[in-house]
Amino acid sequence: MIVGKNDIEKLLLEVHDRYGYDFTGYSRASLQRRIDAFFSRSRLTNYSDIKNKLLNDTAYFMQFVEEVTVNVTEMFRDATFYKYLREHVLPVLATYPFIRIWHAGCSTGEEVYSMAIILKEASLLQKSILYATDLNAAVIEKAKKGIFPAGMMQQNSENYRKAGGIEDFSIYYTANYNSAKLDESLNKRMVFSTHNLVSDASFNEFQLILCRNVLIYFDRDLQEQVLKLFDKSLESLGFLALGTKESIRFSAISDHYKQVGNKEKIWRKSR
Amino acid sequence: MAQKQVNKPAGLIIIGGSSGSIEALLVILPQLKKTLALPVLIVLHRNSSSDSSLAFLLSQRTSLAVKEVDEKELLLPGHIYIAPSDYHVLLEEDGTLSLDASEKVNYCRPSIDVSFTSAALVYQNTLVAVLLSGANADGAQGIADIKENGGLTIVQDPAEATVAYMPEQAILLSKIDHILSAAAIGEMLNTI
Numbered sequence: 001m002i003v004g005k006n007d008i009e010k011l012l013l014e015v016h017d018r019y020g021y022d023f024t025g026y027s028r029a030s031l032q033r034r035i036d037a038f039f040s041r042s043r044l045t046n047y048s049d050i051k052n053k054l055l056n057d058t059a060y061f062m063q064f065v066e067e068v069t070v071n072v073t074e075m076f077r078d079a080t081f082y083k084y085l086r087e088h089v090l091p092v093l094a095t096y097p098f099i100r101i102w103h104a105g106c107s108t109g110e111e112v113y114s115m116a117i118i119l120k121e122a123s124l125l126q127k128s129i130l131y132a133t134d135l136n137a138a139v140i141e142k143a144k145k146g147i148f149p150a151g152m153m154q155q156n157s158e159n160y161r162k163a164g165g166i167e168d169f170s171i172y173y174t175a176n177y178n179s180a181k182l183d184e185s186l187n188k189r190m191v192f193s194t195h196n197l198v199s200d201a202s203f204n205e206f207q208l209i210l211c212r213n214v215l216i217y218f219d220r221d222l223q224e225q226v227l228k229l230f231d232k233s234l235e236s237l238g239f240l241a242l243g244t245k246e247s248i249r250f251s252a253i254s255d256h257y258k259q260v261g262n263k264e265k266i267w268r269k270s271r
Numbered sequence: 272m273a274q275k276q277v278n279k280p281a282g283l284i285i286i287g288g289s290s291g292s293i294e295a296l297l298v299i300l301p302q303l304k305k306t307l308a309l310p311v312l313i314v315l316h317r318n319s320s321s322d323s324s325l326a327f328l329l330s331q332r333t334s335l336a337v338k339e340v341d342e343k344e345l346l347l348p349g350h351i352y353i354a355p356s357d358y359h360v361l362l363e364e365d366g367t368l369s370l371d372a373s374e375k376v377n378y379c380r381p382s383i384d385v386s387f388t389s390a391a392l393v394y395q396n397t398l399v400a401v402l403l404s405g406a407n408a409d410g411a412q413g414i415a416d417i418k419e420n421g422g423l424t425i426v427q428d429p430a431e432a433t434v435a436y437m438p439e440q441a442i443l444l445s446k447i448d449h450i451l452s453a454a455a456i457g458e459m460l461n462t463i
Contacts, residue, residue: 002392005364027343027369029361029389070373213372216342216358234312245342245355245370 001039003047008035011051017258018055021065021135022198025222034068066138070217075110075148077212078244079162082114084264086164090122090123093207099128100206102233104197105214106132109143110156115210116186117160117172125189131204133195144192146182150175199227202233211235213243220250227251234269241266279366279411280346282309282397284460287383287413289316289405291433294327294401295453300333300351304459307335309399310346312368314354314444315387316407326353342370354381361389365459377409382460388411396421399463403427405437415445423463425449425456 003011008031009024016022044050053060075080093099099119103112112132119125133217134140148156157169173180195203197214209230215223230240231253240248240257242265248254257267280319284307288295292315303311317325329351330337337351340360345367346352354360358370376382383402387410390398400417402410404427418424426447429435441447451459 010453017383027361027363027394029363030371030373032386032392033361033371033389070371072373188332216372220343245358247341 001045001047003032003039003138005032007047008032010150011035013111014051014055015061019058019061020199023068023194025198025219025225026217027219028219030070031068035068037190038064038067057225058067063136066136070213071107071134071136071139073107073213074112074152074159075114076156076159076163076165077111077114079159081241081244081264082118082159082163082267083265085115085241086118086122088261089208089266090118090124092239093128094124095123096207097127099124100204101128101130101208101210102204102206103132104209104211104230106134106140106192107136108139108148109146109192110148111210111212112143112190112205113146113161113182113186114160116189117165117188118163120186121165121167121168125186128189130190131206132190132192135194135198137194140192140194144187144190146184146187147179148173148182150178150180168266189202197229198222202229204233205235206238207235208239208241210241211243212247215242215246224251225253227253231269236269236271238269239266240269276374278345279364280310280348280394282463283346283362283390283394284309284311284398284399284463285314285387286311286401286403287315287387287405287410288313288403288427289379289383289407289409289434289437291404291406292434293325294404295427295456296329297332298453299401299457299460300329302454302461303333303335304461305334305349307349307461310348311335311351312340312346312354312360312362312390313351314360314381314383315441316381316383316405316409317356329353340368340370343367352448354386356381359385360388362393366395377407379407379409383410384413388416389424391417391420394422398422399425399460401425401427401460402438402441403453404432404434407437408440410437411440411444414441414447418445418447423448425451425459427456428452456462 426438
């Protein structure tokens with residue numbers, strides 16, 4: 001089902017009024033595609049029936065939130081990025097007595113566990129806290145459990161090696177039929193919480209913020225708003241890490257950040 | 272809040288392909304004249320590890336500017352944009368491009384169907400779509416959507432394509448406007 005452009009705009013406003021979730025700053029092309037898919041999968045066939053259900057059934061709406069936002073991730077996604085963190089960023093973080101890291105838009109948590117592994121291998125996990133947030137309560141629950149499809153482990157293991165890992169990756173999980181549970185020592189230092197980048201405030205100061213492949217779904221104005229939130233949440237000399245195709249180039253914050261290295265999307269705050 | 276209207280181009284040429292499509296592009300692109308009035312977006316299946324060497328390779332064979340898509344980039348006439356590896360490319364109403372790292376479609380990211388269908392909705396009858404050689408059915412549904420929305424559809428002649436499967440699937444699914452050799456596709460794009 002293709003939902004008309006005007007209907008989408010109206011729906012977004014009504015959803016905001018009813019539930020407080022504001023999707024109006026999301027890029028329309030991706031949102032349209034996912035809303036169309038959600039409406040097409042519904043057992044109801046009439047647009048206004050689905051819309052009424054969305055506005056009156058909170059559980060159905062939460063399912064909508066989970067499906068219209070993108071939750072595709074993998075461990076050590078973009079291996080060279082993690083290699084760079086391991087070799088160039090962790091040695092700097094190691095000089096702090098206590099390390100605070102924020103994974104903003106953590107989805108099902110694969111990147112948080114990846115970070116915990118490289119911190120552990122650098123003997124830094126014990127003095128670190130990893131805050132992992134997402135607007136979706138359902139994915140946060142999955143992330144907390146640290147249980148991932150067993151079928152992904154081969155890819156994860158390969159990414160781990162490319163990211164400079166030298167251990168046998170299987171020491172980090174226990175496989176059980178179709179799932180693999182990551183070692184509990186990894187999530188002891190993680191704090192999971194829902195947080196909506198669009199509407200929630202800064203809640204701490206960090207030395208490293210990672211937000212990868214989230215800003216691509218926001219329009220330029222919302223990107224700017226979220227980058228300012230990160231700026232406010234980052235200590236002086238802290239690091240901000242974005243996805244491969246994301247940049248702070250167009251943002252007002254770019255004047256007091258410097259890209260570290262020339263390939264990875266990691267910036268360091270200068271003041 | 273509706274998205275701001277910047278200046279959406281008057282139309283768009285969108286080209287999809289997989290295995291064997293680079294050979295076809297190396298015939299088509301050198302023919303394109305610098306005066307081409309529309310932007311060109313190329314969505315090819317590639318290895319997720321590949322870097323920006325595809326843009327470099329293609330830029331050696333055309334007088335038009337070639338670059339890999341940046342997110343929220345505004346499309347300019349006479350420029351060639353290449354979909355980056357591991358992202359779908361979507362078209363916005365304001366003439367910009369968005370990237371999307373969601374699920375693979377037809378086992379592919381970028382997927383030709385995803386970009387074709389998105390472009391069909393935004394560019395309607397100002398869209399020109401070309402589907403080249405490939406060993407996967409990606410693109411067939413997208414080109415059917417483009418046809419349904421009034422766009423012009425062109426498919427590389429399966430008899431000429433290095434791998435006939437992709438153009439064949441498109442031809443089976445919808446009535447394609449023109450089935451042409453790569454050389455004839457280049458000529459035709461210059462007349463648009």
